[in-house]
Amino acid sequence: MTKLHKKSLSKLSEKVLTNAWSESFFAIMKKELIYQIQFKDINELRAQVFAYIETFYNRVRVQARLDYLAPVAWLSLYDQASQKVA
Structure with a gap:
């Protein structure tokens, strides 16, 4: 090689x-999301994707890579730990 x-x-x-x-x-x-709903038009699709990411995926949905916390909760813990170190 x-x-x-x-x-x-x-x-x-x-x-x-x-x-x-x-x-x-x-x-x-x-x-x-996508396979669960029949969207009327592209604007409805965009609105639903935005809502999914901002209100569910980033705030509520727990993720294994973040110790089974939602991203917002994990970030809060990370910020607290960072402040203790500084």
């Missing part, structure tokens, strides 16, 4: 790992 080939494979694996979180998010959103 050439040096260039190894470097290309390394870059590819970095991109795959970087994309993993977004692929996971979109798969979850499709399962929990």
